[in-house]
Amino acid sequence: xxxxxxxxxxxxxxxxxxxxxxxxxxxxxxxxxxxxxxxxxxxxxxxxxxxxxxxxxxxxxxxxxxxxxxxxxxxxxxxxxxxxxxxxxxxxxxxxxxxxxxxxxxxxxxxxxxxxxxxxxxxxxxxxxxxxxxxxxxxxxxxxxxxxxxxxxxxxxxxxxxxxxxxxxxxxxxxxxxxxxxxxxxxxxxxxxxxxxxxxxxxxxxxxxxxxxxxxxxxxxxxxxxxxxxxxxxxxxxxxxxxxxxxxxxxxxxxxxxxxxxxxxxxxxxxxxxxxxxxxxxxxxxxxxxxxxxxxxxxxxxxxxxxxxxxxxxxxxxxxxxxxxxxxxxxxxxxxxxxxxxxxxxxxxxxxxxxxxxxxxxxxxxxxxxxxxxxxxxxxxxxxxxxxxxxxxxxxxxxxxxxxxxxxxxxxxxxxxxxxxxxxxxxxxxxxxxxxxxxxxxxxxxxxxxxxxxxxxxxxxxxxxxxxxxxxxxxxxxxxxxxxxxxxxxxxxxxxx
Amino acid sequence: xxxxxxxxxxxxxxxxxxxxxxxxxxxxxxxxxxxxxxxxxxxxxxxxxxxxxxxxxxxxxxxxxxxxxxxxxxxxxxxxxxxxxxxxxxxxxxxxxxxxxxxxxxxxxxxxxxxxxxxxxxxxxxxxxxxx
Numbered sequence: 001x002x003x004x005x006x007x008x009x010x011x012x013x014x015x016x017x018x019x020x021x022x023x024x025x026x027x028x029x030x031x032x033x034x035x036x037x038x039x040x041x042x043x044x045x046x047x048x049x050x051x052x053x054x055x056x057x058x059x060x061x062x063x064x065x066x067x068x069x070x071x072x073x074x075x076x077x078x079x080x081x082x083x084x085x086x087x088x089x090x091x092x093x094x095x096x097x098x099x100x101x102x103x104x105x106x107x108x109x110x111x112x113x114x115x116x117x118x119x120x121x122x123x124x125x126x127x128x129x130x131x132x133x134x135x136x137x138x139x140x141x142x143x144x145x146x147x148x149x150x151x152x153x154x155x156x157x158x159x160x161x162x163x164x165x166x167x168x169x170x171x172x173x174x175x176x177x178x179x180x181x182x183x184x185x186x187x188x189x190x191x192x193x194x195x196x197x198x199x200x201x202x203x204x205x206x207x208x209x210x211x212x213x214x215x216x217x218x219x220x221x222x223x224x225x226x227x228x229x230x231x232x233x234x235x236x237x238x239x240x241x242x243x244x245x246x247x248x249x250x251x252x253x254x255x256x257x258x259x260x261x262x263x264x265x266x267x268x269x270x271x272x273x274x275x276x277x278x279x280x281x282x283x284x285x286x287x288x289x290x291x292x293x294x295x296x297x298x299x300x301x302x303x304x305x306x307x308x309x310x311x312x313x314x315x316x317x318x319x320x321x322x323x324x325x326x327x328x329x330x331x332x333x334x335x336x337x338x339x340x341x342x343x344x345x346x347x348x349x350x351x352x353x354x355x356x357x358x359x360x361x362x363x364x365x366x367x368x369x370x371x372x373x374x375x376x377x378x379x380x381x382x383x384x385x386x387x388x389x390x391x392x393x394x395x396x397x398x399x400x401x402x403x404x405x406x407x408x409x410x411x412x413x414x415x416x417x418x419x420x421x422x423x424x425x426x427x428x429x430x431x432x433x434x435x436x437x438x439x440x441x442x443x444x445x446x447x448x449x450x451x452x453x454x455x456x457x458x459x460x461x462x463x464x465x466x467x468x469x470x471x472x473x474x475x476x477x478x479x480x481x482x483x484x485x486x487x488x489x490x491x492x493x494x495x496x497x
Numbered sequence: 498x499x500x501x502x503x504x505x506x507x508x509x510x511x512x513x514x515x516x517x518x519x520x521x522x523x524x525x526x527x528x529x530x531x532x533x534x535x536x537x538x539x540x541x542x543x544x545x546x547x548x549x550x551x552x553x554x555x556x557x558x559x560x561x562x563x564x565x566x567x568x569x570x571x572x573x574x575x576x577x578x579x580x581x582x583x584x585x586x587x588x589x590x591x592x593x594x595x596x597x598x599x600x601x602x603x604x605x606x607x608x609x610x611x612x613x614x615x616x617x618x619x620x621x622x623x624x625x626x627x628x629x
Contacts, residue, residue, distance in 0.1 A: 089556045
């Protein structure tokens with residue numbers, strides 16, 4: 001055999017069970033087998049969808065997985081969405097951190113896919129690309145007066161108290177006595193809870209741990225005059241989207257009492273007999289709270305309450321009403337609705353009647369929405385998702401999606417986890433079936449060069465860990481788990497840039 | 498059934514796939530060889546439960562398991578917070594419990610904890626069920 005076949009002959013002369021030489025690197029093993037090369041996979045988004053997809057891929061393959069993130073810091077809504085008084089929900093950060101630290105994974109923050117680098121460029125550099133960038137817009141009310149001062153999306157409000165840098169200037173005016181939240185999901189209840197929890201409780205949880213709510217927003221909340229929060233839904237008690245754990249928290253919220261109209265619950269006891277368990281338990285709790293006389297202790301607690309929250313049903317927003325000088329929101333005009341159909345699919349239909357509800361703060365919590373990321377990626381503007389079959393983006397081989405951008409913006413972290421694993425399994429099937437591009441791909445080395453030529457300096461996971469340590473150290477002084485950094489310039493200075 | 502494993506606290510656990518029930522195929526863990534200890538271990542300390550995203554703080558339902566019928570009533574009833582999280586679990590059944598809350602007392606010898614179909618392949622911590 002000639003010299004050309006030298007390598008191949010050596011390899012095939014080895015007994016089948018012989019391992020590659022100890023200490024060999026993946027690239028040197030490549031010399032011995034044309035079958036082996038490192039699969040390069042890219043994930044866009046570092047929230048639960050991105051991390052769980054990456055986690056699953058890393059466990060079941062020898063691939064390298066690079067995670068891109070537009071924010072400076074990882075974790076998406078786990079950091080910027082989950083309420084400060086729900087720290088246990090953020091425990092997933094521990095497993096994500098382990099993933100990011102594994103040697104076949106790299107985090108690249110401060111990279112805006114669609115602006116700093118395009119999806120076609122990523123698809124050229126990697127064998128597969130997974131889009132897991134979630135839903136960063138909110139569903140608009142699309143009613144007159146929505147632009148008035150005093151009207152915010154719940155999403156912006158949550159971003160503000162959770163330290164999302166682009167929302168730090170929000171500083172809502174909380175000098176009114178009544179706030180109206182439109183929407184009856186868990187985000188609506190989070191916002192209500194933050195508005196109503198006496199500040200001394202936000203600082204000091206039952207276990208005397210302070211929360212990671214930003215000091216700046218705590219300062220604003222301390223000055224709040226808001227005494228009543230209405231949580232308003234277009235449909236009825238059987239269609240509320242919040243879950244029982246969050247409802248219980250509202251009912252037990254210190255310093256507050258619930259206002260529920262028993263008339264909204266007439267006849268419900270019979271109608272829930274055959275309904276699935278989660279809806280049944282939730283409705284039973286609502287019913288009890290609305291119709292049963294509170295026990296002695298609870299009655300005493302309610303009598304001392306200085307704040308109140310209530311649920312209003314069958315009310316759909318028509319217009320935000322301005323103050324006499326036209327300079328801010330002063331109320332909301334609501335259409336009174338009735339239901340057509342039953343159960344989860346029931347639709348609210350206007351009756352023609354209306355009602356005005358005075359208030360100084362309107363928070364719309366009617367859903368999130370994804371944005372299209374790149375002209376090359378198909379997007380369904382009506383559903384607000386990337387068209388896909390089991391996570392394979394329609395008509396774009398090698399492109400996948402997971403999480404909210406795939407299924408729509410509902411569901412808790414567990415739901416997203418399951419979905420991410422399913423997309424990963426789909427990708428693995430395609431990998432094993434030889435459907436992904438063959439031949440080596442450069443991965444991050446190609447993207448790094450592109451970014452550098454565009455003046456973009458990504459933030460690594462170890463950079464994040466420095467910022468993380470700084471946040472925890474600042475929090476420690478105040479007895480909080482962390483004090484979040486809000487200013488991107490300050491973050492860059494801390495990284496020595 | 499294959500794959501005996503012994504945990505350091507003396508509880509033996511094994512897992513494998515049972516034959517098809519209808520067209521469904523379960524992964525099952527069963528416990529035998531119990532040794533009495535001063536304090537009973539949590540099921541989760543045996544590292545056979547997948548996931549545990551919230552690290553046993555009753556803030557998720559990823560450790561959802563089905564408990565064998567004969568042993569279901571030997572467990573203390575779930576508290577309200579566990580029931581609230583179980584409400585969120587897909588494929589909920591009468592014998593559903595959150596695995597992170599189960600403590601292995603001697604009466605539970607022979608108990609079988611089955612993973613719901615949707616989670617049985619989702620072992621993130623490297624533990625992969627062995628086929629038989």
